[in-house]
């Protein structure tokens with residue numbers, strides 16, 4: 001049975017969705033004001049591994065991953081400039097153009113990393129009505145109050161505000177109070193904005209909407225996820241995921257808003273992934289270490305090398321990125337693919353369909369069910385490749401595992417050996433069996449001209465690309 005580590009209980013728990021085989025899953029998506037670095041893409045890949053694991057185990061997944069295109073300030077705690085405006089100024093474009101541009105880049109990056117597309121990809125600016133309705137409900141119930149600058153959530157009114165982070169309320173006072181001298185009418189330093197008015201530091205805000213609270217303005221970042229998840233998935237979600245940095249503020253605030261508005265539990269399982277470090281330090285654009293996927297490609301790596309690298313660390317562990325470590329991952333993937341090639345070449349002359357090998361299948365399932373132990377699942381794939389079984393069975397089992405690993409194994413093998421090359425290989429085999437060696441050699445040359453090598457083994461010939 002699938003076990004997941006639930007941040008709110010700090011324990012690994014058996015996973016039971018609300019509806020027997022259907023999983024309502026919300027994942028906090030990117031703020032689309034800049035290219036996402038590979039640290040963010042690791043977080044996205046970890047969510048993909050969760051989705052693939054659920055699908056592998058027979059669940060249906062309703063996956064929502066949002067785009068924040070308004071309201072996320074440069075500090076997560078209501079301070080600073082709207083990131084979309086920052087991006088718009090940087091590039092001399094409108095926030096809308098900036099959102100379109102970076103959504104496009106993000107969708108390309110996630111597609112080449114072989115992340116399954118979510119069922120819903122809501123943009124925050126398309127759900128302003130739902131956000132306003134939820135804020136109004138909070139005002140009506142006495143959980144929110146209006147000042148000259150914003151509508152705030154009153155954290156002192158919500159019991160268990162700190163239940164996810166387990167921070168002490170006094171510490172929150174000290175932490176959240178810092179820098180937030182912008183609104184003296186705020187009651188508690190940890191109170192957070194549900195709606196910012198076009199006033200004060202935001203008097204020149206570029207994206208604003210009319211509001212029922214006197215002035216136009218724009219939503220706070222946290223209410224976006226609460227409103228979109230409720231609209232698309234309902235009041236209670238099975239799983240909500242995001243980076244560990246969201247525990248003390250963003251997710252804490254999402255719980256407060258959603259539960260205060262609905263009176264019901266917001267999320268049953270909270271999952272948080274750890275960060276990708278670079279050379280042991282936080283990734284930072286300012287230090288030139290906020291690498292993008294295209295930079296990884298420019299260094300000669302395949303996106304699947306990066307995906308393989310991500311598979312090597314558990315989502316709750318920090319992973320340290322270095323170019324050497326990525327090279328090692330690329331070499332390991334190359335090795336895995338070469339082994340798979342040999343099997344594929346052996347299977348083709350045989351032509352029979354393989355069967356999934358039970359022993360490895362159960363070990364694989366055990367690994368992924370253990371709070372997504374993907375590094376262990378990858379180890380099982382290696383044991384399978386090195387095991388003594390029929391090539392067609394090994395290959396069939398490997399393809400099955402790749403439904404979770406997502407390394408495009410089958411696709412790469414089929415792409416790497418085009419049908420026309422395989423036809424030549426078959427023709428050469430026939431010629432050799434008829435002892436027409438000169439003609440067979442001629443065909444071998446044709447194969448090599450197409451970029452492939454043929455090696456003769458006792459069970460038949462093996463074809464490999466000259467370069468992987």
Ligand SMILES: [Zn+2]
Nearest residue numbers: 028029225250
């Ligand atoms: Zn969120």
